[in-house]
Amino acid sequence: IMFEETGPEWLSEEVKTGTTIIAIEYDGGVVLGSDSRVSAGDSVVNRVMNKLSPLHDKIYCALSGSAADAQTIAEIVNYQLDVHSIEIGEDPQVRSAATLVKNISYKYKEELSAHLIVAGWDRRDGGQVFATLKGLLTRQPFAVGGSGSSYVYGFVDAEYRRGMNKQECQQFVVNTLSLAMNRDGSSGGVAYIVTIDKHGTEEKVVLGNQLPTFFDQ
Amino acid sequence: MEKHCTDSRVKGVSTGVSKPAPEYVSSKTINKVIQVHDRIFCCMAGSLADAQAVIKSAKFHLSFHSVQMESPPQVIAAASVLKDLCYKNKDELQAGFLTAGWDKKNGPQVYVVSLGGMLISQQVTIGGSGSTYIYGYVDAKYKPNMTKEECLQFATNALALAMGRDNVSGGVAHLVVITEKGVEHVVVPGDKLPKFHDE
Numbered sequence: 001i002m003f004e005e006t007g008p009e010w011l012s013e014e015v016k017t018g019t020t021i022i023a024i025e026y027d028g029g030v031v032l033g034s035d036s037r038v039s040a041g042d043s044v045v046n047r048v049m050n051k052l053s054p055l056h057d058k059i060y061c062a063l064s065g066s067a068a069d070a071q072t073i074a075e076i077v078n079y080q081l082d083v084h085s086i087e088i089g090e091d092p093q094v095r096s097a098a099t100l101v102k103n104i105s106y107k108y109k110e111e112l113s114a115h116l117i118v119a120g121w122d123r124r125d126g127g128q129v130f131a132t133l134k135g136l137l138t139r140q141p142f143a144v145g146g147s148g149s150s151y152v153y154g155f156v157d158a159e160y161r162r163g164m165n166k167q168e169c170q171q172f173v174v175n176t177l178s179l180a181m182n183r184d185g186s187s188g189g190v191a192y193i194v195t196i197d198k199h200g201t202e203e204k205v206v207l208g209n210q211l212p213t214f215f216d217q
Numbered sequence: 218m219e220k221h222c223t224d225s226r227v228k229g230v231s232t233g234v235s236k237p238a239p240e241y242v243s244s245k246t247i248n249k250v251i252q253v254h255d256r257i258f259c260c261m262a263g264s265l266a267d268a269q270a271v272i273k274s275a276k277f278h279l280s281f282h283s284v285q286m287e288s289p290p291q292v293i294a295a296a297s298v299l300k301d302l303c304y305k306n307k308d309e310l311q312a313g314f315l316t317a318g319w320d321k322k323n324g325p326q327v328y329v330v331s332l333g334g335m336l337i338s339q340q341v342t343i344g345g346s347g348s349t350y351i352y353g354y355v356d357a358k359y360k361p362n363m364t365k366e367e368c369l370q371f372a373t374n375a376l377a378l379a380m381g382r383d384n385v386s387g388g389v390a391h392l393v394v395i396t397e398k399g400v401e402h403v404v405v406p407g408d409k410l411p412k413f414h415d416e
Contacts, residue, residue: 150355151350152354153350154351154353154382155351155356155379156414157378160414162414176353179353179356180353183353215356215360215361
């Protein structure tokens with residue numbers, strides 16, 4: 001008889017932020033949103049993780065994919081942006097932050113498996129959202145990412161309209177996150193919302209029982 | 218995908234068929250909505266060869282059952298026949314079905330037979346590779362007890378959204394409306410589908 005002492009499976013599984021992340025631009029700023037579930041295989045190892053990470057005062061990024069890879073990229077870019085903003089003597093542009101993220105994602109694309117959406121506000125171009133999937137860099141009116149995003153492509157395609165104001169964007173983000181969290185096993189918990197405009201950055205949490213519900217709930 | 222509206226049912230399906238690798242579309246106009254009895258239709262998903270074979274057998278069983286019972290079959294009977302075939306041959310088959318129809322006992326109903334042979338009844342259901350993209354849309358936009366026109370619009374929109382994102386869905390949208398009175402086919406060619414913000 002053999003006694004196996006391998007311990008729980010999740011200790012040897014990679015930790016991923018399965019995730020649903022979204023960022024949307026409006027006239028005057030951006031809204032970013034994420035869920036809060038971190039999974040290792042079948043286990044949820046953190047149910048309240050904030051995946052919206054600051055890169056600078058008015059530039060945030062949303063993390064998805066491998067938790068370690070995503071966090072490390074965010075930390076490195078945060079450092080690089082600090083140096084860059086001292087060199088230029090003013091706040092960095094959102095495009096600069098996105099480019100720094102893209103440079104890392106592209107150069108190490110074979111070793112990394114993380115996708116960061118970069119969004120923020122700067123004086124030159126207002127609110128901007130950039131996607132950096134697999135090392136590309138593209139500015140978009142809105143971007144969704146993470147495993148939960150597949151389930152809401154139809155919803156965001158149908159519901160997005162140009163010219164939404166701040167409240168409509170926040171509602172759009174909360175609705176999208178709620179729908180994705182309901183369907184995707186790797187997304188769940190609470191919703192974190194960050195709104196960035198020229199006046200500053202506002203962080204908000206929407207608890208699970210306050211999220212919008214839909215017909216079958 | 219199917220929807221259950223007040224007194225009728227709308228089924229919708231898109232028609233592209235493709236091979237996974239190498240990627241090419243073998244037929245752009247295949248019909249995946251099959252009539253298995255006067256007021257019962259099935260949507261096929263998965264391997265179409267398997268699905269067609271299963272439906273052929275199910276059609277026969279159902280018409281025999283209907284003769285024995287001396288009345289049109291119930292929708293759940295059609296779904297059960299499909300389920301039995303899928304479950305008993307689950308190792309060999311890769312086919313799933315959405316069954317919808319109207320019968321005198323329970324009115325309009327929608328059933329899902331999944332890949333392994335599970336059978337459940339739902340008010341609205343979606344299936345196929347393109348369905349992942351519209352779970353959010355369907356969850357958000359479906360309301361119970363819609364009218365026939367609202368249902369048709371909802372199904373058409375959902376199909377259009379899925380076809381817009383899924384590279385192996387496309388072509389033409391087939392919709393079928395089944396009521397006590399009869400069956401109505403609606404075909405929407407690709408260029409007449411609703412367009413969304415990025416098109």
